[in-house]
Amino acid sequence: MAKRHLSLKDLASELNISISTVSRALKNHPDISHELTRKVQELAAVRNYVPNPLAMGLLKQETRMIGVIVPDLVTHFYSSIISGIEEYAKSRGYFILLASSYESMEKEIESVSNLLKARVDGMIVCLSKETDRFDHFVQLITDEIPLVFFDRVCLSNYVPCVVIDNKDAVEQIIRHFNEEKYRHIAFISGPAHLNISRDRVKGYLSGLNESGLKFNPDLLRTCNMLSEEALGIMDDLLKLPEPPDAIFGINDMVIFTVMKELKRRGLKIPQEIGVVGFADEFHATFSTPQLTSIMHPTREIGIKSAELFFKKMEDPAYAETIVLQTKLVVRESSTRN
């Protein structure tokens, strides 16, 4: 059992004054004499007194904790965003309570419930890939519990959101492929109910159009974002009468699986087939060939999400959607020299 923490009562009895006097002295209340204030603050410093957040929480009806739910904890994309949230939250004296949905809607619902039990002041969430119903979030909105979504979002009329410009990102990819003379561009997307899938498909179509390339439905595929399914799709794509000469995918997992399989089959990247991903710097630069990819401003997504969270706390009606721009970083995997 941890030794009992020091309380106001302890300080008060040591100085033979009342608890309320100590409390006021510590916050420089004008009612308390200068002399006594000094004495109290000195003792508090020596004894290293820290107000009990439980008592404060009970009184103020707040915990200064933000619940954060992400699809998983181990992907760099999320951990980097979490790091950003944590940093900003800390600067405002808030802690984050972390929960993972493991990409499952059921676990996401459970996490919302758990965080609620822990009495977090609000939540910052990235939807699981399965999430296609939002009752659990509607409930939060109804109860006026501050909520912010990032990357994979919903209910954006009621909830502040931080997203990247998905359509633009894909347009950049298509433009780049086109400049490099790739003409049959395949896109392995994600579940259709996710905004990141939908918006990127929009970009795929408008990008093709812009480049004067015609849309071939065989080259637009959706997957569950897992390695296995991506492999199957690769197989399909390469069996096509007119197989793709360029591929891009919705995330790290998919695109590295694609690269691994292409290498296994002996297809040369980028000569025979170009590859582009949505990946992070670390992975992209250490792969061979180095991977051309859309860089997410992950840290910024985290920090921005936290910022919006505090705005939402102050203004319950606040529901802006912030769109962050991405940059296509061209590396070896998509440049035919």
Add this chain to the structure above:
Amino acid sequence: MAKRHLSLKDLASELNISISTVSRALKNHPDISHELTRKVQELAAVRNYVPNPLAMGLLKQETRMIGVIVPDLVTHFYSSIISGIEEYAKSRGYFILLASSYESMEKEIESVSNLLKARVDGMIVCLSKETDRFDHFVQLITDEIPLVFFDRVCLSNYVPCVVIDNKDAVEQIIRHFNEEKYRHIAFISGPAHLNISRDRVKGYLSGLNESGLKFNPDLLRTCNMLSEEALGIMDDLLKLPEPPDAIFGINDMVIFTVMKELKRRGLKIPQEIGVVGFADEFHATFSTPQLTSIMHPTREIGIKSAELFFKKMEDPAYAETIVLQTKLVVRESSTRN
């Protein structure tokens, strides 16, 4: 402002009974009549009553929160361990409060202090690479606040620890290199005050000895685990009159930097130089050539750490050190066919 949560008082007034009766009914206290118990529990279920953890915490002097401090949040090694801790903690009804030391002792000290302010019931920590003084942890021990270390540990006479068998891991590497006819094996280690560095150096020496290879001090280097310094060391090593024909490094960052630089210089891996790392599956299998590496049982480290934490809670004197075994997974980067 979030709508006020429901309290016992609300239930009590709705049923026109006292708060204490509601409280007892909810936990099936025999004093309360069967009938009334049923009615109370029914209402609580309908209203979705959840006990206020702040009030409980105040009463029981516990928060059911575990502080977790890691050197960084974005490295797969740590996020995977965190995931393990989170999973086990959740199964016991505990939350984790996450803090990052950013590999800085100063920030580590600050994190300890912050978590203490948040009144966590205890902490699970991996030391920052800078940490060579332990006063902040001695304080926790003195105050009997449960503490567990993993991977990078100290004070193991007082604190339960979870580590991998570092000496054995390196011996496996040396043995493997030797079997593959590599004879000049360089080791880029980490700061000497860290147990992982010290124990791996021990393994380096005993491994060389076991294989009948002679120790060349020029080939044993320490670095700060950052890319830049690793690069400088690579430069030194390759300038040696007798440069290494095999290299292994203390972590992902170092070894991928090494590989990148070797490739840049046109040295063939594994033909001209063998490479082995302490890495995780994802990175190791997606690199080219695929990286031979020591696999950390990361999830198990996390789960085990959490387990020890609960043991420590029950028994303040508990201070076992659990040593987990690692496995060398041989891939392309160190096999000369």
Add this chain to the structure above:
DNA sequence: TCTCCCATTGCAAAGCTTTGCGGAACAGAA
């Protein structure tokens, strides 16, 4: 010397839950 006022400080309630103990009500027995 008495009254009033200001400067200081203390009391108590609220926020929520648990739990020891006292109390009320009712039934059965004497």
Add this chain to the structure above:
DNA sequence: TTCTGTTCCGCAAAGCTTTGCAATGGGAGA
């Protein structure tokens, strides 16, 4: 009818902090 004994239930305190209001004491003015 009265006493004993259950059976059920409520009071109140503890855990810690903040804050409106009451209270105390001393000094100043009349």
